[in-house]
Amino acid sequence: MNTETTKIKSLLKTLSRIHSSLNIEEVLENSLREIVNLIGSETGSIWEIDEKKQELFFRSIIGTAAPVLKNKRLKIGEGIAGMVAATGKSLIINDVKKSKQWKEEFDRESDFKTKNLLNFPLTSGEKVIGVIQLLNKKEGFTNQDLRLLSILGAPISIALENAKLYTRIKKIFKETSLSLATAIEKRDPYTGGHTKRVLTYSSIIGKSLGLADAELEQLELSAILHDIGKIGIPDAILRKKELLNEEERKIIEKHPLIGAEIVMEIEGMEKILGGIKYHHERCNGSGYPEGLSCNKIPLFAKIIAVADVFDALTTERPYKKAMSFEEALIYLWEKKGTEFWPPAIKALKEELNSQVLQYI
Numbered sequence: 001m002n003t004e005t006t007k008i009k010s011l012l013k014t015l016s017r018i019h020s021s022l023n024i025e026e027v028l029e030n031s032l033r034e035i036v037n038l039i040g041s042e043t044g045s046i047w048e049i050d051e052k053k054q055e056l057f058f059r060s061i062i063g064t065a066a067p068v069l070k071n072k073r074l075k076i077g078e079g080i081a082g083m084v085a086a087t088g089k090s091l092i093i094n095d096v097k098k099s100k101q102w103k104e105e106f107d108r109e110s111d112f113k114t115k116n117l118l119n120f121p122l123t124s125g126e127k128v129i130g131v132i133q134l135l136n137k138k139e140g141f142t143n144q145d146l147r148l149l150s151i152l153g154a155p156i157s158i159a160l161e162n163a164k165l166y167t168r169i170k171k172i173f174k175e176t177s178l179s180l181a182t183a184i185e186k187r188d189p190y191t192g193g194h195t196k197r198v199l200t201y202s203s204i205i206g207k208s209l210g211l212a213d214a215e216l217e218q219l220e221l222s223a224i225l226h227d228i229g230k231i232g233i234p235d236a237i238l239r240k241k242e243l244l245n246e247e248e249r250k251i252i253e254k255h256p257l258i259g260a261e262i263v264m265e266i267e268g269m270e271k272i273l274g275g276i277k278y279h280h281e282r283c284n285g286s287g288y289p290e291g292l293s294c295n296k297i298p299l300f301a302k303i304i305a306v307a308d309v310f311d312a313l314t315t316e317r318p319y320k321k322a323m324s325f326e327e328a329l330i331y332l333w334e335k336k337g338t339e340f341w342p343p344a345i346k347a348l349k350e351e352l353n354s355q356v357l358q359y360i
């Protein structure tokens with residue numbers, strides 16, 4: 001491994017260690033479950049304040065309504081949680097029907113029946129950073145419950161602050177990886193913006209295929225770093241305008257293996273490895289480095305392969321013109337099953353039709 005490759009490896013290693021050492025989401029959800037048990041309510045949630053948008057969103061939500069409600073937002077001042085966020089005062093409502101602030105639509109949409117509520121503001125110093133909300137206690141909520149929450153509120157507020165920090169770290173990790181990949185990409189003057197676009201297309205395909213949030217994050221990181229191994233390819237080959245000869249082609253085809261070597265031993269990066277190592281494999285076994293067939297190629301690699309080729313086809317290079325999105329999709333579709341994984345092409349096509357890409 002050359003010096004540049006080793007440097008990149010240790011940089012990624014440091015970033016990944018910070019990234020994987022925090023499991024705050026879990027801490028927050030477990031704390032919420034414990035409080036729900038302790039106070040004896042049916043369920044509960046932790047709202048966080050999005051300061052930019054002046055809204056509240058669910059940082060943690062448990063119970064049967066969670067899947068339907070998890071993406072809901074409230075303006076500060078809106079609804080009961082919004083009001084508690086605005087005033088910073090805790091609130092017990094033992095008959096929601098009598099409350100003007102109660103947003104009944106949440107119950108309607110989630111097929112849940114809220115009877116009573118306890119709301120407690122989570123603070124950092126003087127500032128309200130979130131609201132803990134407990135729902136449905138058989139005998140109704142009491143001031144005793146509020147006293148208990150005033151003790152438990154402090155560690156939960158700290159956990160929430162950490163969770164906010166965790167989100168920022170994840171964002172910074174992604175952005176740093178993207179800058180790193182973009183810096184490497186800049187060595188090749190003809191592929192400007194390629195990494196970012198492969199990230200966008202991969203992400204669109206992953207979302208359309210219904211990947212869970214955590215998996216989607218890993219796919220995105222894999223897409224960002226898919227060509228990181230090009231750091232080990234000499235400039236004379238990488239920057240060559242003319243078509244490569246056989247020997248040069250063999251050298252450039254080493255980049256997935258070099259990339260895999262860089263991330264291989266980094267803790268927390270195991271899951272993204274497949275997308276880097278196998279993004280040039282093809283379904284009929286004609287790809288490299290191992291000539292795997294479709295069922296052996298990891299999911300991320302099959303998605304990134306479609307995103308990668310789609311971008312190569314739709315951008316201009318010194319030796320070829322750019323295809324239109326439609327022409328590129330037809331090209332990929334003609335090679336479905338032989339070279340590319342059909343569900344990934346289908347997903348991209350559907351999203352293009354729904355015009356998501358006009359915003360890119």
Ligand SMILES: [Fe+2]
Nearest residue numbers: 226227279280
């Ligand atoms: Fe590549």
